[in-house]
Amino acid sequence: MAEHVRRVSSNETCVHYLSKNVQNEFIAFLSGKIQNNILQQLHQATYYSVILDCTPNVSHIEQMTLLARFIKFEANKDVSIKEHFLSFVPVLHASGEGLTEILLKELEAQRIPLKSMRGQGYDNGSALKGKHVEVQRRILDLNPRAFYVPCGNHSLNLFVNDAALSCSIAADCFSTIQQIFNFFSSSMQRWGILLKHVSTLTVKPLCNTRWESRIEALLPLRFHIEEVYDAIYEASKEQKFDTYCRNTAIVLLNRLQSFKFLCCLVTWHGILHKVNMVSKLLQKVTIDLQSSMDLIKSVKTFLEGMRSDEGLNSIITDAKELAEKNGCCCRL
Structure with missing residues (x-):
């Protein structure tokens, strides 16, 4: 790498691969590799819980943060709890129906089976925790074993x-x-x-x-x-x-x-x-x-x-x- 930088600095080559497009491509490759590793661990664990939260970014676009929590069994028979960030998802409709649709599409896109979900963790926002038509209720109707636990820290x-x-x-x-x-x-x-x-x-x-x-x-x-x-x-x-x-x-x-x-x-x-x-x-x-x-x-x-x-x-x-x-x- 040092030799490559030296050649670019001394104008020995014009092909430096340091443009923003190439850097973004490298970041995308690394992101995909890390995400695939997380999903592989999740599939091995079989059962998982999801943690969601929504917040606007600096561009005033509402984004949903999706995290997965599961148990990992190590080769030496040690058991540990893993919690991993999976993705940011733009939200157009912050209603219970809209958030549920986004969650289901994201799970499907990442090949995470809904039937294996065993927990839901949200804050106390009405669109997430509502007992009748909001996210936790809609997910429970699809999978009665995905129990909802409100965020203790937010409470x-x-x-x-x-x-x-x-x-x-x-x-x-x-x-x-x-x-x-x-x-x-x-x-x-x-x-x-x-x-x-x-x-x-x-x-x-x-x-x-x-x-x-x-x-x-x-x-x-x-x-x-x-x-x-x-x-x-x-x-x-x-x-x-x-x-x-x-x-x-x-x-x-x-x-x-x-x-x-x-x-x-x-x-x-x-x-x-x-x-x-x-x-x-x-x-x-x-x-x-x-x-x-x-x-x-x-x-x-x-x-x-x-x-x-x-x-x-x-x-x-x-x-x-x-x-x-x-x-x-x-x-x-």
């Missing part, structure tokens, strides 16, 4: 989302965190002030789809709130900023001094830290139903512990420590 995410939206204090807390990020990220000068004060973690935006990922946005305020506070304070006194900017900084300073905000910050950091750990474990290929149930129960136990007198006292103590880091008397 956990919805639980956290609903819990937060049902509490105005939590909504205000996350709104403040997002506003702090917007305040600094919308100006290079303000971001420079932040970097001057924050030594390690910088502020981050909230994730709207995966709530457990919001732990990344809480970390800077949970452990470096005094540095973020100093950065906002400097911005509020900077005369080269306009009045609106300085007033915005003053509003954010008042919110950071609120004891209610600090208690909410401590509470949600604890919740999201626990949920994030469980979420990562639920995404493992080797996870099984019993382990998933145990993990969900551990979250429930943790939340019940936070409601106890000991848990509430711990939250108040941590909130007071944050107030002391700010060097101010919090507004109750």
Whole structure:
């Protein structure tokens, strides 16, 4: 290969096989080879489950992601669970009927028998999980042994989302965190002030789809709130900023001094830290139903512990420590 590149670079040959068409052809060959290997393992396993999800891409085209999950028996009699991506499929009609038709055509195109399906794994989207006319119901009508199991990770995410939206204090807390990020990220000068004060973690935006990922946005305020506070304070006194900017900084300073905000910050950091750990474990290929149930129960136990007198006292103590880091008397 090195000799080939040398000859092309020195103009000894014009046939270099490095055009985009040739590269795409190489990628297609590799893709086909890998996919055939996966399908060979699937056929040897006989039984399998499918995992589907739909999301729009950057071109605003809805795409269905198709994965297969099966058991592989090794030559040394070891047994392992395999989970492989099979394809992206463009979706024109995101209804239950349309998604079912696409799934059946894709299985047929890849010579995967529907009668060997033993499981369906989808998120909680209505077009997928519906009990009457949606995908899981239509597949069950064709193969009664293809049992449907909702995504435990997605269910956990919805639980956290609903819990937060049902509490105005939590909504205000996350709104403040997002506003702090917007305040600094919308100006290079303000971001420079932040970097001057924050030594390690910088502020981050909230994730709207995966709530457990919001732990990344809480970390800077949970452990470096005094540095973020100093950065906002400097911005509020900077005369080269306009009045609106300085007033915005003053509003954010008042919110950071609120004891209610600090208690909410401590509470949600604890919740999201626990949920994030469980979420990562639920995404493992080797996870099984019993382990998933145990993990969900551990979250429930943790939340019940936070409601106890000991848990509430711990939250108040941590909130007071944050107030002391700010060097101010919090507004109750």
